[in-house]
Amino acid sequence: MEHLVRFENVGLRYGMGSEVLKDVTFSIAPKSFQFLTGPSGAGKTTLMRLLFLSLRPTRGLITLFGRDVSSLDPDEVAVLRRRIGIVFQDFRLLDHLTTYENVALPLRVLGKEEASYRGEVTELLHWVGLGDRMDVLPPVLSGGEKQRAAIARALIGRPEFLLADEPTGNVDPTLARRLLRLFIELNRTGTSVLLATHDIALMDQYDARRLVIADGRLYVYD
Amino acid sequence: MSTTDTAPANGAPKAAEGAPRPPKARPQTSIVPGATIAGRALVAVVAIMTFLASLTIGAALAVRSTASHWRSDVTREVTIQIRAGDRKLTDAQVQQAAEIARTTPGVTDAHILSTEETGRLLEPWLGAGLDLGDLPVPRVVVVKIAPGAAVDFAKLRRTLSDRIPTASLDDHRLWSRRLGAMAEGVVLTGVVLLVLVGLATILSVVFATRAAVATNRAVVEVLHFVGARDGFIAAQFQRHFLKIGAQGGVIGGCAAALLFGAIVGLPRFGLVGDPEDPTFLGWLNPGIWGFVGIAGAVLVVALATALTSRITVYRTLRTIQ
Numbered sequence: 073m074e075h076l077v078r079f080e081n082v083g084l085r086y087g088m089g090s091e092v093l094k095d096v097t098f099s100i101a102p103k104s105f106q107f108l109t110g111p112s113g114a115g116k117t118t119l120m121r122l123l124f125l126s127l128r129p130t131r132g133l134i135t136l137f138g139r140d141v142s143s144l145d146p147d148e149v150a151v152l153r154r155r156i157g158i159v160f161q162d163f164r165l166l167d168h169l170t171t172y173e174n175v176a177l178p179l180r181v182l183g184k185e186e187a188s189y190r191g192e193v194t195e196l197l198h199w200v201g202l203g204d205r206m207d208v209l210p211p212v213l214s215g216g217e218k219q220r221a222a223i224a225r226a227l228i229g230r231p232e233f234l235l236a237d238e239p240t241g242n243v244d245p246t247l248a249r250r251l252l253r254l255f256i257e258l259n260r261t262g263t264s265v266l267l268a269t270h271d272i273a274l275m276d277q278y279d280a281r282r283l284v285i286a287d288g289r290l291y292v293y294d
Numbered sequence: 295m296s297t298t299d300t301a302p303a304n305g306a307p308k309a310a311e312g313a314p315r316p317p318k319a320r321p322q323t324s325i326v327p328g329a330t331i332a333g334r335a336l337v338a339v340v341a342i343m344t345f346l347a348s349l350t351i352g353a354a355l356a357v358r359s360t361a362s363h364w365r366s367d368v369t370r371e372v373t374i375q376i377r378a379g380d381r382k383l384t385d386a387q388v389q390q391a392a393e394i395a396r397t398t399p400g401v402t403d404a405h406i407l408s409t410e411e412t413g414r415l416l417e418p419w420l421g422a423g424l425d426l427g428d429l430p431v432p433r434v435v436v437v438k439i440a441p442g443a444a445v446d447f448a449k450l451r452r453t454l455s456d457r458i459p460t461a462s463l464d465d466h467r468l469w470s471r472r473l474g475a476m477a478e479g480v481v482l483t484g485v486v487l488l489v490l491v492g493l494a495t496i497l498s499v500v501f502a503t504r505a506a507v508a509t510n511r512a513v514v515e516v517l518h519f520v521g522a523r524d525g526f527i528a529a530q531f532q533r534h535f536l537k538i539g540a541q542g543g544v545i546g547g548c549a550a551a552l553l554f555g556a557i558v559g560l561p562r563f564g565l566v567g568d569p570e571d572p573t574f575l576g577w578l579n580p581g582i583w584g585f586v587g588i589a590g591a592v593l594v595v596a597l598a599t600a601l602t603s604r605i606t607v608y609r610t611l612r613t614i615q
């Protein structure tokens with residue numbers, strides 16, 4: 073597989089509004105690391121939603137893992153999403169499930185027995201520093217803890233492609249630096265990472281490819 | 295976060311502090327919280343609907359079995375009436391009629407009602423102590439038929455009217471036919487009622503499921519994003535609805551069974567008058583098949599509730615991909 077993702081002349085508008093993204097063309101290689109940046113409201117989250125098939129483009133072609141996304145049925149979408157890890161800007165943790173259960177959710181929806189993945193989930197929770205917060209419900213967690221739980225949930229399925237939407241937006245600079253290191257380490261083990269952020273200081277800490285959205289167009293700086 | 299320096303193997307971290315817990319099944323919180331489903335209200339609706347369906351099934355079966363019981367009762371006995379005339383002549387005619395009846399195949403007995411017996415039959419209408427000799431009361435021969443025997447009533451009627459012009463045969467056929475038609479009517483009405491009750495139940499479940507999916511939209515979205523298939527999501531809802539259907543069904547079915555049980559059982563304990571009293575509800579005994587039917591209704595309601603919610607979730611999911 074040459075590209076993990078390929079966008080060709082993709083355009084997107086919400087409802088009857090003007091185009092949020094215009095003629096976007098780029099590709100993401102396997103095992104690559106890139107920042108996605110642009111001012112607030114530029115369309116970073118919109119681009120992310122296109123990438124995990126929560127939105128369909130109003131025009132243009134998106135190829136994901138070699139498949140044209142417009143040809144997928146709902147079950148195929150589900151199967152493709154299992155290869156992608158997503159960290160939402162607003163975490164999207166389920167408040168009635170414990171931290172442990174939230175992180176284990178991607179394995180649970182595969183129909184796996186709880187006993188079969190408990191060790192793995194517990195280990196990952198310790199690794200992100202939530203070892204003693206496993207049985208706590210998300211409303212009790214601090215912003216940084218929620219962020220780490222959301223990241224752990226995105227990682228538990230060993231995705232080939234990790235999408236993180238402003239994962240350092242809610243944490244202090246020290247934790248932000250640590251999270252960035254975490255993503256870099258993850259990338260070194262073979263996962264492609266797309267990290268959306270409008271934090272210039274964060275990007276200056278790591279020399280990587282940058283995808284910049286401005287006025288609805290996407291510019292690539294290799 | 296002090297261990298972030300150790301790289302995970304493609305997302306799987308190396309051993310960190312704290313050994314993995316021993317694999318012992320721990321209770322899993324249900325993904326769709328039960329509290330978000332209008333469970334109580336739906337249990338009540340399902341219970342009421344099952345109760346109505348069970349009443350319908352029980353009553354229809356009771357009416358059918360009672361009617362067929364009565365029909366076989368009335369058709370096991372026919373009567374020959376002979377208009378009153380000259381006393382001696384009438385006596386001879388009555389004897390002759392009884393003789394004709396006795397020689398007819400399928401007839402087990404022909405009993406001539408004595409004047410006293412006739413008087414007793416008429417007592418409720420005419421009062422006691424009346425000399426029937428003064429009245430032109432017809433004489434009656436009660437003919438008993440062997441169970442299941444097909445007596446040729448047409449021939450018997452012809453023979454009688456040939457030999458005794460004043461004789462008439464009443465084989466209760468009209469009565470029997472009317473009873474049969476009534477029983478069929480009741481059963482048909484019951485079927486229509488069952489269909490309506492079923493539709494109302496399904497509609498209630500559809501609305502409750504739609505509401506549950508709408509309430510849990512955020513949960514559904516997260517499930518989609520982590521790669522859950524629609525079938526998995528539908529199963530999370532279906533689990534709750536199967537429970538609701540089973541609870542409501544059992545409550546409604548038990549209530550109906552208790553009601554019928556009381557109707558059948560109370561007179562045996564002498565709590566309600568005389569069981570032979572025709573005004574008593576004993577004819578409403580649905581029989582063993584009635585109770586089997588009620589159990590069947592409970593099962594069907596529980597499964598239909600689960601299936602309906604599953605299909606509804608599927609359809610709703612298509613709209614929020």
Ligand SMILES: Nc1ncnc2c1ncn2[C@@H]1O[C@H](COP(=O)(O)OP(=O)(O)O)[C@@H](O)[C@H]1O
Nearest residue numbers: 086087092110111112113114115116117118119
């Ligand atoms: N669901 C939506 N419906 C309509 N407009 C939207 C929706 N989501 C985002 N937008 C608009 O699209 C533009 C890009 O938003 P977004 O992708 O969230 O930007 P970013 O993540 O870079 O801050 C904004 O102008 C925003 O108002």
Ligand SMILES: [Mg+2]
Nearest residue numbers: 116117161237
């Ligand atoms: Mg955003």
